[in-house]
Amino acid sequence: MTDVPWGQLFGLLFMTMGPIRAIAIFSRVGEDDSQPEVKALANRSALLVVGAFLVAILMGTGALGAWGVSFPVLIGAGGVALFALSLQVLLVPPAQGGQIDATKVHAAAVAFPGLFPPIAVVVALIFAVAFPGVETHAAIIGMGLGIIALNWFLMRRSKSILRAIGPVPLQLFGAVFGVLQLALALQFIHDAVAML
Template sequence: MTEVFVTLFVIMDPVGTIPIFLALNRGRSAATLHRAAWQAVAVSFAVIVAFAFFGQQILGYLHISLPALQAAGGLLLLLVALELLTGKEQEATAAADVNVALVPLGTPMLAGPGAIVATMVFSQRVHDLASFAAVALGVVLVHVALWLAMRFSTPILRLIRDGGVMLVSRISGLLLSAIAVQLVADAVRAFVAGEG
């Protein structure tokens, strides 16, 4: 359980999610932020569980390799990062019918390629009830940590105000773009090595 929790905690990074969560939800009410927090976590949890049980079958049926999934997730994250860097996320989040909690927060940011692949690897090690309980508990605890981080991001918003959110969103965009490029680079390396 500890290995599952620590691995997913590092990959999904609840603390690092806070500035991106605030940037994507800039200008929205506290109630909307709270709703977005649980929606993002619910989407992430559903995606992770689906891939834990059916990941190999889904990828096999669609003839998709893990590096291809990783590259696609990296490109999607790069688009989000560019929006954060240029400030265009305001245009996207200004519309009331746009729910950033589902995409890009729920997936591919929380339930991204790294988390999906890690969960699929852990699920392959499940051979009895004890190992199943350990993996399940690790996944649940990470999602609880994600929810707590985003749910209590409102006091942070009050502290740093709009100017701080703008600064944090630019820094987050830069870091997120680096993560995205790394994902794509790892996928390309895997393709070259013949793993894809």
């Protein structure tokens, strides 16, 4: 487990499925953080992301092997997904949509791809495939669950947080992460081609 670049994994998971996404999404859900419907939607959404993260680690690695997907192709797929996501962040202005009615939206529509985009699945799979072993996979799962727990905590307070800090910090982080994601996407694609 000592060979695993834990800081890199944490940074990638934080960037692709971290609190900035959670706050931005849940700041538009309902009128107030204390509404029971908002809390219930945050709970259901977080549980769905937990389930998806576990499936990605526990079943995804086996599925890739059964399908004969090579490690370089997995990295290339991550690069393409991250490239598309970063271009969307950099080129498409954020939607100025209104409030989302917590009683009329299904938790899956909030969780996927909002809280758990495809690139987060790929990042988790890349590390799980590159560093096999029960202990390592358990540590990866623990790190992912920690980020999801932080997201859940912040989702339930997102409107209060946004009122306190305003939208500019989130927009700034979004722009910076967009550029970092674009560079990382190109690195993934470069590494995948070099491995083939």
